[in-house]
Amino acid sequence: MSASVATAGRRRRRAAILTAALACSVLLTGPGPAAARAAAPSPPPPASGVPRLDWSPCKPGSPWDCATAKVPLDHAAPAGRSIDLAVVRHRATDPGRRIGTLFVNPGGPGGPGTVQVPQFYDGFPKEVRERFDIVSWDPRGIGNSTAVNCFATPEEAKAWAARPPAGFPVGAQERKASIDAYADLGRRCEKRDPALLRHVSTADTARDLDLLRRAVGEPRLNYLGVSYGTVLGATYANLFPDKIRTMVLDSNIDPKAWTGTPGQDDPRTTTLLRMGSDRTAAATLDRFLTLCGSAPTTRCAFSAGSPQATREKFDRLMGQLREHPVGPWTYARTVADTVSSLYIVDPGWQALAGRLQDLSQGRPPQPAVAPPPPPVAEPNPYLGDEQAAAVWCADSPNPRDPAAYHALEEESARRAGDAGRYWTWAAEPCATWPARAAATYEGPWDKPTARPVLVIGTRYDPSTPYAGAEAMARELADARLLTNDGYGHTALFNNASSCISAYESRYLVDGTLPPPGTVCRPDRIPFS
Template sequence: MARLVRWTALTAAAALLTVGCGGGSSGDDKDDASPSSGRPSAAPSGVPDALASQSLDWGRCKGTAESPAPDGDWQCATLKAPLNWSEPDGETIDLALIRARATGDERIGSLLFNFGGPGGSGVSMMPSYADSVSSLHQRYDLVSWDPRGVAASEGVRCRADEAIENAESVDSTPDTAAEERAYLKDAADFGQGCEKAAGRLMAHVSTTDTARDMDLMRHVLGDEKMHYFGISYGTELGGVYAHLFPKHVGRVILDAVVDPGADTMGHAENQARGFQRALEDYLRSTGKDPKQGSQEIAALLERLDANPLPTSSPGRKLTQTLALTGIVLPLYSKDGWPTLTSALAAAEEGDGSELLALADGYNERDPSGRYGTTTHSQRVISCLDDKQRPTLEETKRLLPRFEKVSPVFGAFLGWDTAGWCHEWPVAGQRETPQVSASGSAPILVVGNTGDPATPYEGARRMADELGKDVGVVLTWKGEGHGAYGSGSECVDSTVDAYLLEGTVPKDGKVCS
């Protein structure tokens, strides 16, 4: 099973319906070079003049058959960055950018968005998200990009569609020695496919690499300070940026916060706790006892382990892993709860079609059998970031702890720690990210008490590690992955006041 992606609620809910565009421009409808903020921007240290002085050739976005060009005043361009930031004068990589200029007269600058993953395409996502940030668009250029190794920025595809579908039969919670061997072999094969696909890029897609790309981007866009909106994994990226470039931090929002103090095992346990908490909130909303409801779902998954359900999709059955993935998707947003009720009821009646459709949405599988590559890029990035490589024995020893945290999700997330980076071709770089940012301007850290993928506790940890007078926590007592634009006027107005007027709320403000 793919690791439960630290991804945005909008991505999960939209599934296959997001609208995007290819990187670069079409060559016509050209615009002038990067807009200037009217003041000199601080040049990134050690960047060659040829890269620091480049101009972005903004033009109409390209589209593809799978991802049509977006409607509206969207423009695309390509930024050149060093492939290896340790050798900035060497080979370069092309990064795809997208923007829509500020609609009002009192422009502040660029507002850079990262929607999470890692592995999510900002070029595809930004147009879909624009309506949610229309109030910010008046004073900011809305800007996003495909980070290195993602989509139009030399995106990595580790496995062909047919092989991805065949791997659905691999048991993600092995019960026998033979199933354990098959599980680990599949993981190792995936890593070999990534190495073959990524080549020289494999060792240069870390979060630190991308944070350095961001500072070059800030400079080339003409902004003295980095104004940034990071969601889910984007919060980790924002924290790393602030650590590296504290004096360049402008107005930064971190929403749906990844716990920077958690290692590989810690993240898995956090997600088991977060998804179990969200599932119990869902069960309460249906009038069920959370403990009993969880036991019923766990029993369903146990039956599917031995006897997958038939579906309306020719030749495909609902396996235990696919069922769990289908349960995960609607927990990302409270709006998905009725869909989960229907899908679980159908599965109890012997029809796995609805849960399979939800799993396909999460896995970016379209009706023709083509799969997206978000989880491919995610794995390449996170396995370069994370140094931990839990062994089979270590994982099996901790499984009871995971299962105690969550009878539904614990076993899957526990086993995932052994398989995710098993026999990975490149060594990981660190145990946990460095996010301390002494000297930075205040950063607004937004936590949601019902967040399944990035549990609320991570927000306070992020604020504490950013440092005194830097991390400012805003709490929303709500459901779903992410708080801004999720229905809380209190959250939205607080974030807007910070980004538009520079008004920093009191640390610990609560929106209910």
């Protein structure tokens, strides 16, 4: 799950992966390593109803190929309107030992795979890059695929984006401005393409994924999903349980927290509060302040000499910002920046400490923003707030009364402090969203799969709690939990652990699961 509807689909992952070899423990049944090492034949022509992928280089000289897949808008009416899916592929770098295709969803909802996966490609374990074609796509409604876009011009979109307050609303006036802005967004979207809004569900995308699997000629799916991609993976595993070869789910959302109570359209609380995002963000922030306070200022600029003194310094800063913003840095903007910056330990935690120290001294921080790498394909996609909302709000139930969110905010703040306010308001756009998905999957989650699933959970994750990974491993019929006793959001793309990387690589290559109860640790402790 991205940090909020307002930032979903814009987060750029930094890859930090080391590869190591591990002994085998549990081996998949089916073709053994000798069969896997054989070069895969060219896939046969697609069957009727399966999209044709006419690959060509995304740009001259690019190692990435691009294609467009046509799929039904409504899988229950395949002869009706079709939509486009933008797809990218990087071929296995050792084709003589190629195993097959690994499909990757980078999260969100709203994550454009055609942008994000090429950006962190170098972070995949070396053996995975050698032995798999790595394929990703912009899910329906997102990015370069047939996308939800509720504005006639870029100028209209920019004018709307200036309306919601930064971070989250503080006070009655800002609450009204935020609620009114998102209600207006919903009305605009309903006018532009109401049919598309009802067909961007997780179940719709899981069915798209199965068509893409068939389009590349794979008899079974290899899949890596992070964050929201874990809900997509669990949905696929239960819609197509006999089609799993390997599936890695990293930074998991409890699937029952995503779906809520089946048939309950107006629940008391939000997706994110059901997940426990407020509690896990508070715990991760506390860990950040503890480690920072245990380090000298040469290692953590915000350190006050001890964990307790550093926590008190942070609380004083939040109180000061409520009364006296430092330039554009309001209390709410700073809380949102703090939670978002906890996603990536290196360099995110160091940079966050520097910004907090600047603010504590009354200086507006000037965060250094590295230019994004060149896009794989032109044009850069439009990634408006409405794309994440279209998936999330239509798929996962949230309270429909905007007035309910202030009380939820205060309740969450009592248990999770500042982070609770941030995570509560992240879901408010769903209160006035105009659509519910025509086709959803609400369980059960325990259909026996052809092969076991590898579930990875991180102890201090500011978005998806470790309890979500425990729930995912418990709900799926056959899953093994691998614990990352570390920090940040996603073990693979953001936060280096050669232990996690090695187990993940072995599992994807030959199906070897880590021993039950395995715990990995990061390669480096923050501020050490």
